[in-house]
Amino acid sequence: MKVTAEPWVGRALPRFEDEALLRGEGRFMDDIEPVPHARHAAIMRSPFAHARIESIDATAALELPGVLGILTGDEVMAMSRPFTAGVESGVPYYAAASGTARYAGEPVAVVVAESRYLAEDAAELVVVDYEPLDVEQLPIHERFFSYGAVDAAFEAADVVVRGRYDVPRWTGAPVECLGVIADWRGDALTAWANFQGPFTLHSVAAAALGLPGSKLRLITPPDSGGSFGIKSSVFVYVVLMGLASRKLGVPVRWTEDRLEHLAASAHATGRSTELEAAFAADGELLGLRYAVEEDVGAYVRAPEPATLYRMHGSLSGAYRVRNVAAHNRVLLTNRCPSGLNRGFGGPQLYFAIERTMDRAAKQLGVDPAELRRRNLVREFPYTTPSGGIYDSGDFEACLDDALELVRYDDRRAEQVAGEQIGIGIACVVEPSVSNMGYITLALTPGARAAGLPKSGNAEGCIITIGPLGGVSVRLSTTPQGQGHRTVAAQIVADRLGVDPAEIEVSGEMDTSTNAWSVASGAYSSRFSGVGAGAVAAAADKLAAKIAAIREHAGEEISLRRVAGMCHWNPESLPEGMEAGLSAVAFFSAPHLEPPDADDRVSSSASHGFIVDVAVVNVDRDTGAVRVLDYVTVHDAGRLLNPLIVDGQIKGGFAHGAAAALFERIIYDADGTLLTGTFIDYLCPTAPDLPPLTIAHRETPSSAMPLGAKGLGEGNTMSAPVAIANAVADALGTDGVELPVTPPRVWELLQQ
Amino acid sequence: MIEVRVNGRLRRGEAEPRLLLSDFLRHELGLTGTHVGCEHGVCGACTVELDGLAVRSCLTLAVQADGCEIRTVEGLEWGRLQEAFRRHHALQCGFCTPGILMAATDLLARGPVTREQVVDLLGGHLCRCTGYEPIVSAILEAAG
Numbered sequence: 001m002k003v004t005a006e007p008w009v010g011r012a013l014p015r016f017e018d019e020a021l022l023r024g025e026g027r028f029m030d031d032i033e034p035v036p037h038a039r040h041a042a043i044m045r046s047p048f049a050h051a052r053i054e055s056i057d058a059t060a061a062l063e064l065p066g067v068l069g070i071l072t073g074d075e076v077m078a079m080s081r082p083f084t085a086g087v088e089s090g091v092p093y094y095a096a097a098s099g100t101a102r103y104a105g106e107p108v109a110v111v112v113a114e115s116r117y118l119a120e121d122a123a124e125l126v127v128v129d130y131e132p133l134d135v136e137q138l139p140i141h142e143r144f145f146s147y148g149a150v151d152a153a154f155e156a157a158d159v160v161v162r163g164r165y166d167v168p169r170w171t172g173a174p175v176e177c178l179g180v181i182a183d184w185r186g187d188a189l190t191a192w193a194n195f196q197g198p199f200t201l202h203s204v205a206a207a208a209l210g211l212p213g214s215k216l217r218l219i220t221p222p223d224s225g226g227s228f229g230i231k232s233s234v235f236v237y238v239v240l241m242g243l244a245s246r247k248l249g250v251p252v253r254w255t256e257d258r259l260e261h262l263a264a265s266a267h268a269t270g271r272s273t274e275l276e277a278a279f280a281a282d283g284e285l286l287g288l289r290y291a292v293e294e295d296v297g298a299y300v301r302a303p304e305p306a307t308l309y310r311m312h313g314s315l316s317g318a319y320r321v322r323n324v325a326a327h328n329r330v331l332l333t334n335r336c337p338s339g340l341n342r343g344f345g346g347p348q349l350y351f352a353i354e355r356t357m358d359r360a361a362k363q364l365g366v367d368p369a370e371l372r373r374r375n376l377v378r379e380f381p382y383t384t385p386s387g388g389i390y391d392s393g394d395f396e397a398c399l400d401d402a403l404e405l406v407r408y409d410d411r412r413a414e415q416v417a418g419e420q421i422g423i424g425i426a427c428v429v430e431p432s433v434s435n436m437g438y439i440t441l442a443l444t445p446g447a448r449a450a451g452l453p454k455s456g457n458a459e460g461c462i463i464t465i466g467p468l469g470g471v472s473v474r475l476s477t478t479p480q481g482q483g484h485r486t487v488a489a490q491i492v493a494d495r496l497g498v499d500p501a502e503i504e505v506s507g508e509m510d511t512s513t514n515a516w517s518v519a520s521g522a523y524s525s526r527f528s529g530v531g532a533g534a535v536a537a538a539a540d541k542l543a544a545k546i547a548a549i550r551e552h553a554g555e556e557i558s559l560r561r562v563a564g565m566c567h568w569n570p571e572s573l574p575e576g577m578e579a580g581l582s583a584v585a586f587f588s589a590p591h592l593e594p595p596d597a598d599d600r601v602s603s604s605a606s607h608g609f610i611v612d613v614a615v616v617n618v619d620r621d622t623g624a625v626r627v628l629d630y631v632t633v634h635d636a637g638r639l640l641n642p643l644i645v646d647g648q649i650k651g652g653f654a655h656g657a658a659a660a661l662f663e664r665i666i667y668d669a670d671g672t673l674l675t676g677t678f679i680d681y682l683c684p685t686a687p688d689l690p691p692l693t694i695a696h697r698e699t700p701s702s703a704m705p706l707g708a709k710g711l712g713e714g715n716t717m718s719a720p721v722a723i724a725n726a727v728a729d730a731l732g733t734d735g736v737e738l739p740v741t742p743p744r745v746w747e748l749l750q751q
Numbered sequence: 752m753i754e755v756r757v758n759g760r761l762r763r764g765e766a767e768p769r770l771l772l773s774d775f776l777r778h779e780l781g782l783t784g785t786h787v788g789c790e791h792g793v794c795g796a797c798t799v800e801l802d803g804l805a806v807r808s809c810l811t812l813a814v815q816a817d818g819c820e821i822r823t824v825e826g827l828e829w830g831r832l833q834e835a836f837r838r839h840h841a842l843q844c845g846f847c848t849p850g851i852l853m854a855a856t857d858l859l860a861r862g863p864v865t866r867e868q869v870v871d872l873l874g875g876h877l878c879r880c881t882g883y884e885p886i887v888s889a890i891l892e893a894a895g
Contacts, residue, residue, distance in 0.1 A: 176786070508826070678877070
């Protein structure tokens with residue numbers, strides 16, 4: 001047995017994933033051919049935001065040599081059931097539109113041919129007769145929440161700060177688009193897709209197809225080209241291509257193109273928040289009152305309206321305020337259905353809270369850093385008014401670190417001396433490992449009581465030691481670049497005493513063979529908490545068995561010999577011990593109960609903390625914003641691999657800075673998408689992103705076995721508002737909107 | 752039918768006039784290391800070397816490459832650049848990486864480079880995972 005002096009966990013180990021990717025040997029969705037001779041699909045999509053589909057005439061298309069057939073929205077409706085979601089909207093959602101198309105880009109039919117080129121030719125020959133309709137907004141969900149004595153808090157207030165804080169739609173835009181291969185045989189569907197979880201959506205897809213879960217075998221390819229939440233929406237296309245395969249009797253493959261992706265994969269919700277905040281004269285935050293309007297697009301697609309409830313336990317942000325009320329409304333609009341997107345609800349929430357803190361500081365005549373300090377949560381674990389449990393932290397120390405790193409006092413002095421800069425702060429609690437039950441907050445306590453309660457966050461893992469002593473680990477966390485395979489190898493290496501380079505870790509999901517549950521997948525930054533927890537639990541089971549065998553053998557025999565006994569000579573094992581050397585384990589973080597009768601919920605298992613400070617310069621002639629300095633201090637508990645940790649922070653920051661300065665999905669008044677290409681939807685490149693200074697504190701999580709919290713989404717939540725605050729500070733105005741583009745800043749400068 | 756020399760080997764394949772070079776490489780020749788991210792010339796994931804120049808294979812027709820010499824990520828030798836990418840964690844999902852490696856190889860072959868040149872080069876590539884800074888550091892380290 002190889003004994004390592006220093007544990008592998010905690011080391012900045014370069015990734016085992018990298019070599020194949022750098023050699024061009026990755027296997028992404030469009031690279032794989034798991035079934036022979038799959039035919040190619042092209043999807044016909046509505047050019048209108050809202051239109052009646054009068055007729056579809058595919059005669060000419062079907063005569064084209066090489067065309068196998070067409071599947072229309074009417075057939076989709078006949079062959080499947082509507083997708084279920086967290087709330088009943090009254091507008092049934094199928095994998096393709098039947099009768100009425102409700103957003104520009106909605107599938108109306110699928111054409112299948114011998115090649116993608118032919119399928120697209122054929123799609124052009126299909127004549128769809130549309131009758132355009134006016135776009136509409138449909139309110140479909142409303143709930144009121146109140147915790148503490150909110151009215152009394154506002155009556156006692158010395159200062160009330162009111163404002164409206166809009167966060168537009170935007171999207172993570174992974175460089176690899178969605179893809180599916182569907183093979184319907186007999187009474188079952190096998191589908192390959194670059195899906196990312198949550199596997200609740202596997203159940204949603206199976207139910208739509210009318211299949212028991214065991215008859216929908218969903219497999220992910222070895223590599224996935226980013227997701228940031230967006231690829232969860234591929235489940236809709238698993239159903240659509242599954243039905244095409246079923247109807248035409250051939251395997252069908254489809255790779256989304258970029259125009260389809262921007263129009264019809266998923267966007268973050270557009271949210272308008274009116275927030276009132278009550279303060280005492282000394283700066284104590286006494287109460288918060290939210291009125292939120294959420295645009296989820298044309299359909300409530302599962303897991304929506306989860307964006308609205310993911311942060312519910314953190315409505316009070318990083319602060320000790322005990323009186324919080326929220327009035328939540330969800331609107332259907334003629335736009336792309338919303339879905340998971342890095343930060344998921346966080347950017348929207350913190351844009352309102354942290355803009356409010358800056359505006360309040362101004363009104364109260366207190367420095368914005370000082371106002372935050374007076375209100376930060378100080379003792380842990382801390383239960384928020386809405387039920388969130390902040391497991392550990394030292395918020396004030398993080399604030400001190402950030403202010404020191406950015407030389408806050410010097411910067412303020414420079415500002416007073418006439419330097420044209422603005423300084424923006426954001427204090428953000430970063431939840432990780434979602435409670436699968438938080439979505440049921442969308443139901444009233446009475447409605448929840450009538451159904452089965454939902455909770456939990458389980459993740460599974462399988463570890464097998466083969467007859468020659470080789471260790472294989474099978475994850476169900478569907479990584480898309482986060483380095484799960486490397487970190488899993490580090491965890492197992494420590495527990496089994498083997499070199500991590502000798503451990504084979506697979507990130508491929510196969511619902512017929514993996515250990516998984518509804519919560520499985522890569523979202524809500526859950527790997528370092530429960531993903532790692534499941535790996536550790538499986539490794540611990542094996543380690544215990546190995547120890548028992550060694551004890552039975554009476555000597556410190558090698559792992560290879562232990563494996564040999566288990567496989568080649570099970571008769572030599574201790575009495576009653578089972579043969580083989582495999583362990584399946586599930587791990588669930590504690591304290592994730594279903595919402596209680598008072599609508600309190602511990603919406604996430606673990607909470608990290610971030611303080612960001614941005615220093616910007618605004619060009620008064622052009623309105624261009626330059627970020628001169630950006631400091632982020634994280635407390636994400638124990639760091640499992642600091643190299644990967646900083647990579648996740650840099651990536652989360654890139655998405656946050658993009659939302660602050662560049663990216664916005666724009667529809668015109670008729671519901672036509674104006675940002676449908678990478679020319680119009682401006683993703684930042686290397687020259688556009690500011691430098692980033694990262695620092696860490698490590699207060700171990702009390703909720704997770706390895707003490708690690710999630711950290712991949714925090715800066716996506718914090719950077720938009722930190723930069724917006726800095727711009728508002730530079731301009732001396734309240735009216736900044738996201739993204740703070742040069743034309744908008746220039747307009748503010750003219751006021 | 753067109754004939755190209757890819758990564759040193761003579762290859763023939765069917766190419767109707769409208770076939771993109773990216774699709775020819777991936778689906779006719781099975782060289783799936785070249786990735787397709789936008790098909791309108793913005794993301795840079797499909798970048799390959801055509802007669803010594805880095806080009807976007809999604810904006811190139813396969814027939815335009817007839818008789819040409821092509822190098823793809825599969826044809827790059829493992830070396831300082833790849834090692835530097837690994838050390839700097841300059842890739843996460845790795846989907847944009849082949850295009851960036853091809854563009855960086857082209858740049859590094861032209862002689863000494865500055866940080867500004869590297870940043871400018873990456874202005875032609877989208878990476879949604881890394882925030883670019885680790886990629887800049889890796890290319891500069893490889894430039895030595």
